[in-house]
Amino acid sequence: METQARHTLIRSRAQANGKVLATDLSQEFGVAVQTIRRDLRQLCAAGVLERVHGGAVMPSGVSNIGYGDRRASHRDIKIKIARRTAQLIPDNASLFLNIGTTTEAVAHALHAHRNLMVVTNNLKVANILAANPTCDVVVAGGSLRRSDGGLVGDLAALAIDRFKVDFAVIGASAIDLSGDLLDFDPEEVRVSQQVIKAARATILVADSTKFTRKAPVKIASLAQVDHFVTDRVPSEELINRCADWGTKIGLV
Structure with missing residues (x-):
């Protein structure tokens, strides 16, 4: 055939x-x-x-694929992205990790870091980091999304508003070729937007398959991101835009 x-x-x-x-x-x-x-x-x-x-x-442009499939997809690349991201975060730092299988990989990559304070709306991230005895973990309250252990909604956004962290490590379900970061759940997006406001520096972790996906809700723009850790950027035009915006691209 x-x-x-x-x-x-x-x-x-x-x-x-x-x-x-x-x-x-x-x-x-x-x-x-x-x-x-x-x-x-x-x-x-x-x-x-x-x-x-x-x-x-x-x-799908309106609904995400299941958590299990997302977790298994491109696992090796996510591990590389996570290790590269962990190199950007020093000991004795405060940071936020949001919902996502790549941010969960980052949590695993931080196992040897010392004296971190991590705020998260991801119960899976909290459980991963609980194994690090020098890491203080703060869980932002909110409505539990049982499919992936995420905490979303007004309570989560209000909790995050109380913090000013050194780094926000965020994921996205899709990235438009114009540089817009996109997701599916408006309640999750509101929390991610609050996270970006509450951080001194923002790190986006996303593999290149996100450039072929669509999602209906805008989180932010790559122009608001300080570091973008990925395996590939699909166009020279977007690379040049990131340079103009001051967004540093870290390829794995």
Whole structure:
């Protein structure tokens, strides 16, 4: 079967079922799993599909993919981004970590840091950092989002308003090619916006797949970010804009 024909059928299966698995497609089409994985990479790079653990889903501009799939997606890149981010944060610093699987990876990467004070609206981040005996953890109250352990809403935003931290480490569900940072939940976005206001410096952690995604709610602009840690920036124009804005790009 020709590559283009496989791509058409893969997209058709994803539209019909919401998700496709590489092993199932391999058996159906009679080709190696590695061939299907290459097909999925190409379709995801084109923005046709969105990669998840074991396969791919149809991209959505109004709802996020599940937490488990987000956590497994591009795990190695997230670990590299997290390690690079941890190098930007010294001991004896205060910081905020918001909701997201990449910020959870940053929490793991801070395990050897000493005397941190971390404010978070992410219960998973709080549990990760609880293993560091020299780290003080403050959990911002709010409405619990059971799907990922996030705390959102007015109470979380009000709690954050009481702080002025050295660093805000934030994620985003999507990044527009104009440099806008986007997410799905307005309640979460309000908290992220408050976090940026409450920080002396903002670090965005996001892998390059976020440039192929869409989301309906604007958090901020890369112009408001001091450091952007990622694996790839898709256009020279955006790199030049970041230089004009003073946003430092750290590639892993």
